[in-house]
Amino acid sequence: MTRTAFIPALALVAAMFAAGCSSLPSAGSEPAQVASIDPKVKFKDGDRYLGDLARALNMPRETVCKELGRYDCFSDAFRIVLGGVEAPNLTVHTPLEEAALTAPIALDRAALHVCTSRVRMDREDPANAVLYRASASGRPDKAWMETTSNELYGVLLNRDPTKAERARLVGFYKDVATEQGKPNPDAASDWVTLSCFALASSLESIFY
Numbered sequence: 001m002t003r004t005a006f007i008p009a010l011a012l013v014a015a016m017f018a019a020g021c022s023s024l025p026s027a028g029s030e031p032a033q034v035a036s037i038d039p040k041v042k043f044k045d046g047d048r049y050l051g052d053l054a055r056a057l058n059m060p061r062e063t064v065c066k067e068l069g070r071y072d073c074f075s076d077a078f079r080i081v082l083g084g085v086e087a088p089n090l091t092v093h094t095p096l097e098e099a100a101l102t103a104p105i106a107l108d109r110a111a112l113h114v115c116t117s118r119v120r121m122d123r124e125d126p127a128n129a130v131l132y133r134a135s136a137s138g139r140p141d142k143a144w145m146e147t148t149s150n151e152l153y154g155v156l157l158n159r160d161p162t163k164a165e166r167a168r169l170v171g172f173y174k175d176v177a178t179e180q181g182k183p184n185p186d187a188a189s190d191w192v193t194l195s196c197f198a199l200a201s202s203l204e205s206i207f208y
Contacts, residue, residue, distance in 0.1 A: 041207040047075075048208075050110060053200060056155050057118045058130050065113040081106050108201050115196035119189050130155060132192045140188040145170045148192060156199040169195050 044052070054061040066072060081103045115131075122129035131152060135144035149169040153161040161169070176190045177183065184190060199205060 044206055044208055046106070046110070049107070049206065050114070052205075053111075053114045053156075056158075057114065059114070059118060059121075064117065065110050067109075067113075107206060108197075111197050111200035111205075115193050115200055118196065119193045123189060131196055132189055134188070140173065140191070142170065145173055145191075149195070152192070152195055152199055156196065157202075157204055169198075 050064055051061055053059075054064040057064075062072070118130060119132045122132035126134065131148075133148070135141060137144070146166060149161055149166045152169070153159060153165065172195065173187070173191050176194060177187045
């Protein structure tokens with residue numbers, strides 16, 4: 001997928017997951033989730049966030065996210081906006097009391113870096129793939145998409161998806177299947193990359 005087509009796709013997947021599954025059939029048959037006895041959630045700082053993604057995706061922490069191919073996303077690029085401190089050079093001794101306006105952008109960039117890198121590694125070394133495994137039938141059919149959706153949720157959020165969540169990911173495939181009105185030859189890997197991005201940048205992944 002080209003860069004010009006990839007950006008609208010990112011906007012689409014973000015809007016789709018933010019809106020929830022209102023356009024999908026009701027999942028009323030699924031059991032209600034049990035309320036937490038301690039409903040407080042905390043924002044992961046950038047180091048914890050990238051560390052969690054590195055472990056989940058079986059990637060070395062020092063290579064998981066590089067800005068411009070050189071600068072670590074947390075220690076070099078987004079340390080302050082993602083809740084870190086930098087006393088020696090910037091004299092920032094305590095984390096920001098409130099999240100910076102640029103924090104969501106930094107998190108999205110980090111998530112996209114990680115997912116793009118993992119899928120590229122999977123394509124280059126299928127025997128050790130974590131997220132992207134080519135369909136046995138040679139084409140991304142519904143069974144492959146459902147299996148891949150289950151694996152994405154298991155790897156990134158450590159749980160199974162609900163029926164509605166799985167249906168939403170499967171339904172998203174049609175939005176990347178074509179590019180500028182023509183079949184997208186990389187639709188399967190683009191779909192896995194963008195689905196990974198949606199889960200890795202979700203509230204469930206960012207907070208704990």
